[in-house]
Amino acid sequence: MRVVKWVFVLAVMLVALVGCGQQGGQQEGQGGEGSEKGLVPREEINIEFVTHASPDPFWSVVQNGVNQAAEDMGVEVNYRELDSYDIPQLQRNLEAAIAAEPDGMVVSIPDPDALNDKIREATESGIPVVVINAGENDWRDVGALTYVGQTEYDAGVAAGERMAQAGVQSAICINHEQGNITLDQRCNGFEKGLGGQVKQVAVQPDPTAARNGIKTALRQNPDVDGLLTLNPGIADQALRALEESGRSGDVTFATFDLSPSVLRAVSRGEMLFATDQQQWLQGYLPIVLLTNYIQYGVRPVNTEIPTGPAFITKENAEQVIELSRQGIR
Incomplete structure (x- = not known):
């Protein structure tokens, strides 16, 4: 089909x-x-x-x-x-x-x-x-x-499966728009695909509020080894939150959607993948x-x-970066 x-x-x-x-x-x-x-x-x-x-x-x-x-x-x-x-x-x-x-x-x-x-x-x-x-x-x-x-649900399932293959057993899914059915489907699918424990955490879309909300979630859930965000702007704040919390090395991180900064992070190995719709x-x-x-x-x-979904990983991120700068990917 x-x-x-x-x-x-x-x-x-x-x-x-x-x-x-x-x-x-x-x-x-x-x-x-x-x-x-x-x-x-x-x-x-x-x-x-x-x-x-x-x-x-x-x-x-x-x-x-x-x-x-x-x-x-x-x-x-x-x-x-x-x-x-x-x-x-x-x-x-x-x-x-x-x-x-x-x-x-x-x-x-x-x-x-x-x-x-x-x-x-x-x-x-x-x-x-x-x-x-x-x-x-x-x-x-x-x-x-x-x-x-x-x-969206299938994309979430695929993201969860990729996280599971990387060894993640417990994760946080950050939702920056409560009530948006699309984002709910992503988190629900992610939980299904991971097959482990997923806590859905709501944050405000404002950058500072989102970063603080993610830091709080990481502090309250010290045993999680995975983190998923649902758009590039929140992903940028999650990268900062992980660094400021001292969790960058022990939490596997991925996001939905692309931006130049997200692609650079994937290319550097700071993120496992980004889903591309x-x-x-x-x-x-x-x-x-x-x-x-x-x-x-x-x-x-x-x-x-x-x-979508397609997946951008460390192996193909460089190919997509220039198109992202041009506003196409």
Whole structure:
């Protein structure tokens, strides 16, 4: 099944490249024979991108993917982000996006109870929707075309298995956004994969508060030999917390997602691995999918598109560092 899904992903990217080729010779990717065909010219397509994104390295890569896809496809995309993780603000952003009557929407569903009804309102009104990043279990329920992202529980299981193979028996999973179902799934899967004792610890996303919270967790759990964080910013604080606690040498540490600092730490052997959900594709592919659906009426049928997990280790970290600096990995 995964082979079939990845064949589909490759086909989607081929369509994107063909679209770029059709626009060759036109200024800024606009116009060209490809944009004139179908039900609506591409330059008239407007897409709202409404997720729980807030300013951080992970989501900046997603936005880079969005920007590249908008340029390649020759469409307009309105990218809406949050000041910080805030479900009421996300609900307001969804309402504003729906009121704009876009040709398509990209959304994430970190809190199904708070968001599903509003997203379903959009699809029932005729707005095609692609779900990304969070909402793997809900995209069908809200009437979306597909889901593009990582299978979070499975990614957590795989991370736990890798930790277990490294000899970890007891670990802490740091959750920096309580209530975000995606992060809950990662920690739950990690516990399953490790097969040992996992304590889930909630910290605030503020860097200083996160670092202090991790130091407290390490002090209160002196016997743990593993630590997992769920994004690069918190990973940076965990590295400092381990050093300041004198635990760097005896705690095996890994994280979800990439940044230049995380990759350097993996390359130096300070971290066992970083999971890579290839978030650039989570920004890029939905714009390609929606553009082709709006213009040509074609879409994936009853399938999701997994972008992860892949794993970056000491052996391949150097290959990825330059792309991370460029905002692609």
